Amino acid sequence: MFTQGSWLNPPKKQAVHASQLHVTTDAHTDFWRRTQYGFIRDSGHFLGLPADGDFTAQIHVAAQYSSLYDQAGLMVRIDEKNWIKFGVEFSDEQLLLSSVLTVENSDWAVSVAPAMPHGFWLRVTVSAGVIRVQYSTDGQRWPLLRLAPFPVAARYLVGPMCCTPERGGLEVVFSQFSCGPALQKDLHDLS
Incomplete structure (x- = not known):
């Protein structure tokens, strides 16, 4: 599946092994x-796979976060x-469940x-102008992380995302x- 997407800002070091x-x-x-x-940054790593209309996507993420703003997860764009x-x-010396919703400006x-x-x-469902984000620690129980309006589009890109604003070298x-x-x-x- 990871070989079918296209990178926005491909990382210098990335590889697909099995799945x-x-x-x-x-x-x-x-x-x-x-x-x-006040600034605009669009330099993070994102492997986007096309999704036409409403969809649900899911992924497992593992990383060793250690520096301010180290982050990894999913993106819908x-x-x-x-x-x-x-x-x-990673923020304030701890791991946080984090979401940034951007419609012109970021929250x-x-x-x-x-x-x-x-x-x-992580699991995300986009349906009828609403985005629902869930997380799981065991792959069985999926508490709500976020529910919000989201622009309707004929096509979305969805896939893994990671960034390190303060450094490089986070392995995900x-x-x-x-x-x-x-x-x-x-x-x-x-x-």
């Missing part, structure tokens, strides 16, 4: 638009002004991440990626 994507981040990479800091990235980010929502020594899973392993029709589960169905 895993191994990435080492380049220095000073990030996705951000304006809010709080329409263009440089309309996207969301979400996953785990940032965080909460303390639970223990996840062997990585974590992405695996178990899937993308298919949008799940129509109740908001409180955590399966």
